[in-house]
Amino acid sequence: MNKVVLITGGSSGIGLHAAKLFQSKNWKVAATMRTPEKAIDLQKIVDIECLKLDVTDVESIKAAIAATLEKFGRIDAVVNNAGYGLLGAFEAATPEQIERQFETNVFGLMNVCREILPYFREQKRGYIVNVASVGGRMTFPASSLYNSTKWAVEGFSESLQYEVEQFNIRVKIIEPGPIKTDFYGRSQDLTKREGLTAYDSFVSRVMETMNKGGTDAPDGEVVAQTIFTAVTDGTKQLRYGANTKGILTARRLLPDNLFFALIRKVILK
Ligand SMILES: NC(=O)c1ccc[n+]([C@@H]2O[C@H](COP(=O)([O-])OP(=O)(O)OC[C@H]3O[C@@H](n4cnc5c(N)ncnc54)[C@H](OP(=O)(O)O)[C@@H]3O)[C@@H](O)[C@H]2O)c1
Structure with a gap:
């Protein structure tokens, strides 16, 4: 019987x-999304059902899970991938921008987990795959808000594994490095406060390097492969990197001062 992923x-x-x-x-x-009516090409692919789901709207999550079960009869894995980056100086962020960042990347992901867990518990198995980032294990300049959401996803996921493993539910964390996607374009939100210019040159230096890193990076296929490995390798491995370029190894091995000097050299050049 075919397995099913949401x-x-x-x-x-x-x-x-x-x-x-x-x-x-x-x-x-x-394949859930906020505007499935726009996914004309994806809708044509056999065995892909495009469903409406906004992670900040619990009713839409319930409805998408119900529609998936109705259509395919089961769910074996949920991939919490929705998210975006709010970047720039923290001082320039509005409360609304900060709320939306956490509502999407953290509380939205938790909403999906909370809604799928009763079903996974009942069927005594399931995979929860949470897309974090290398930025969930280290930080980048001008990324305090995005990084704090991904650190939250890491902590949440790491602890969650202990309470759900008794039900044969596995939690997996995916930690991509730079990947060429709309993350560096239409999805990006920048902090900007009227009249606050003190951070402008710092932020524009950082954004230039980071956006260049993103546009020169491989596309999402490498992460898709990693997600697929995570739900099929049969191991209890929690974390999976994708295009991390050795940065997490450097973070693990280097003392703080040397690692921060490296980040300054690479990003604030
Ligand atoms: N690209 C990278 O370098 C990179 C690196 C590490 C981690 N990541 C993580 O990878 C994940 C996917 O990002 P991506 O790189 O593939 O960027 P992307 O192409 O911009 O995709 C982001 C997706 O999230 C969706 N989304 C945003 N808010 C949502 C909401 N409230 N409810 C449901 N869906 C929502 C977007 O939907 P719409 O089409 O409706 O906007 C879009 O489908 C994110 O969690 C991101 O933080 C990316």
């Missing part, structure tokens, strides 16, 4: 690649 943020980037990859591996796919 993916959030399936409209573009990593989520879109994951939807197509799982389909190519004979999984049935609920």
Whole structure:
């Protein structure tokens, strides 16, 4: 019997690649997104069902899970991929921007976990795959808000594994490095406070390096492959990197002062 995956943020980037990859591996796919009516090409692919799901709207999560079960009869894995970066100086962020960042990247991901857990517990198995970032294990300049959401995802996921493993539910964390997606374009939100210019040159230096890193990076296929490995390798491994370029090894091995000097050299050049 074909396995079934539900993916959030399936409209573009990593989520879109994951939807197509799982389909190519004979999984049935609920590719969820905020505006499924725009996913004209994806809708044409057999065994991919495009469903409406906004991670900040619990009713839409319940409805998408119900529709997936109705259509495919089961769910084996949920991929919490929806998210975006609020970047720039912290002081320039509005409370609304900060709330939206946490509502999406952290509370939205928790919403999906809370809604799928009763079902996974009942069927005594399931995979919860949370897309964090290398920025969930280290930080980048001008990224305090985005990094804090991904650190939250890391802490949440790492602890969650202990309470759900008794039900044969596995938690997996995916930690991509730079990946060429709309993360560096339309999805990006920048902090900007009227009249506050003190951080402008610092932020523009950082954004130039980071956005260049993103646009020179591989596309979402490498992360899709990693997500697929995470739900099929049969191991209890929690964390999986994708295009991390050795940065997490450097973070682990170097003392703080040397690692921060490296970040300054690479990003604040
Ligand atoms: N690209 C990178 O370098 C990189 C590195 C590490 C981690 N990541 C993480 O990878 C994940 C996917 O990002 P991406 O790189 O593939 O960027 P992307 O192409 O911009 O995709 C982001 C996806 O999230 C969706 N989304 C945003 N808010 C949502 C909400 N409230 N409810 C449901 N969906 C929502 C977007 O939907 P719409 O089409 O409706 O906007 C879009 O499908 C994110 O969690 C990101 O933090 C990315």
